[in-house]
Each structure stands twice: as C-alpha cells, then as structure tokens.
Amino acid sequence: MDAAPWSRLKSEIYGLVWRNSRSNRRIVSIARVEPEHVILDIGCGPGAAVRNAATLAAKAVGVDRSEPMIEIARRRSRHLGNVEFLVAGAEALPFPDASFDRVWSVHAFHHWEDPEVGIEEAARVTRPGGRLLISEDESNGAHGMDREHAEKLADALVERGFAEATVEKRGRQLVVIAVR
Numbered sequence: 001m002d003a004a005p006w007s008r009l010k011s012e013i014y015g016l017v018w019r020n021s022r023s024n025r026r027i028v029s030i031a032r033v034e035p036e037h038v039i040l041d042i043g044c045g046p047g048a049a050v051r052n053a054a055t056l057a058a059k060a061v062g063v064d065r066s067e068p069m070i071e072i073a074r075r076r077s078r079h080l081g082n083v084e085f086l087v088a089g090a091e092a093l094p095f096p097d098a099s100f101d102r103v104w105s106v107h108a109f110h111h112w113e114d115p116e117v118g119i120e121e122a123a124r125v126t127r128p129g130g131r132l133l134i135s136e137d138e139s140n141g142a143h144g145m146d147r148e149h150a151e152k153l154a155d156a157l158v159e160r161g162f163a164e165a166t167v168e169k170r171g172r173q174l175v176v177i178a179v180r
C-alpha cells in the first residue's frame with residue numbers, strides 16, 4: 001500500500017487540530033528573539049512557531065522530515081517574505097556551521113530517530129552566544145519528557161560544548177535552554 005496519501009491526510013488533520021498552540025507562541029518569548037536574529041525550528045510541523053518568529057526576527061527557517069508537513073507550512077506562510085521551509089531531518093541539517101542565533105524544537109525532540117546525532121547537529125548550527133531550546137510537554141509517558149530526562153539532556157548539552165544549560169517549567173512544558 002502507498003503510505004503517501006495517508007501520511008498527507010494525517011499531516012492535514014494534525015495541522016488543523018494543532019493550528020497555533022500556546023507552546024508555539026511561548027517559545028518565541030522564551031528564546032528572546034531579537035530583530036536581527038536568524039531562527040531555526042527543527043521538526044516545525046505546520047510552521048506556527050516559524051511564522052511567530054518571523055514577525056520579530058530577520059529570518060525564520062523550519063525543517064521537518066515530513067514532506068506533507070512542509071507543504072502545509074509553506075502554504076500557510078505565503079504571506080511572509082522572510083521564512084523558508086525545507087524537508088530535512090534533525091540528524092542531517094543542511095546548513096553551514098554557526099548559521100543560527102536561535103535553534104529550537106517544540107514537541108518534536110521525543111520523535112527524533114537519533115537524539116545524540118540531532119543534538120550534535122543542533123549544536124553545530126548554533127552560533128557562539130546563540131541559544132538552543134528543546135520544549136516538550138512534561139510527561140512520564142512516550143509523548144514528552146520527564147524532569148529527570150530534561151536535566152540529563154541539559155547536562156549532555158554542556159558536555160557537548162554549550163556554556164550553560166537550564167531546565168524551566170513554562171505552562172505544561174519543560175524547556176531545556178542552552179547557551180552556546
């Protein structure tokens with residue numbers, strides 16, 4: 001059976017239900033986006049956080065491994081001249097080193113196939129002085145992250161060269177915030 005139509009339908013439904021969640025608005029303020037910043041959202045889905053960032057930043061880029069999601073994100077962002085969406089996985093980001101001032105992933109990190117490699121990639125594309133933010137629902141189940149996991153992720157980011165990393169609780173989310 002061809003999986004593509006089903007995958008497309010799932011993405012459309014997800015995009016309708018999850019139109020512009022609070023966490024996708026909140027990440028922009030937690031990240032302290034500035035007008036000159038270039039932003040990357042890894043696992044951007046329909047692109048809500050990218051569009052939110054684009055209203056404040058110089059440029060916002062979203063990547064997602066799902067082509068249907070990227071199609072939806074592009075369709076919804078036609079009115080914006082400073083956004084770009086690419087089909088790409090967290091584990092192989094198609095950007096030069098130190099390309100972004102802010103890099104984040106919202107509700108997507110727990111889906112990454114290879115979090116170790118994904119973190120290396122996120123660190124590689126974050127500029128010195130820039131920030132990486134991983135936001136997940138606080139959860140003990142499969143979807144999200146518990147506090148212990150978040151603290152371990154913060155430690156792992158420091159081991160990989162980030163100057164500091166903290167865990168903050170914002171609404172229902174745990175957000176790991178690392179400064180490069």
Ligand SMILES: C[S@@+](CC[C@H](N)C(=O)[O-])C[C@H]1O[C@@H](n2cnc3c(N)ncnc32)[C@H](O)[C@@H]1O
Nearest residue numbers: 043044045064065066089090106108111112113
């Ligand atoms: C739950 S959705 C969240 C989408 C968006 N960040 C939001 O909050 O609306 C998770 C997204 O992560 C994407 N994803 C999962 N693993 C990925 C990976 N390894 N690299 C890039 N995108 C990935 C999925 O295709 C999906 O669109």
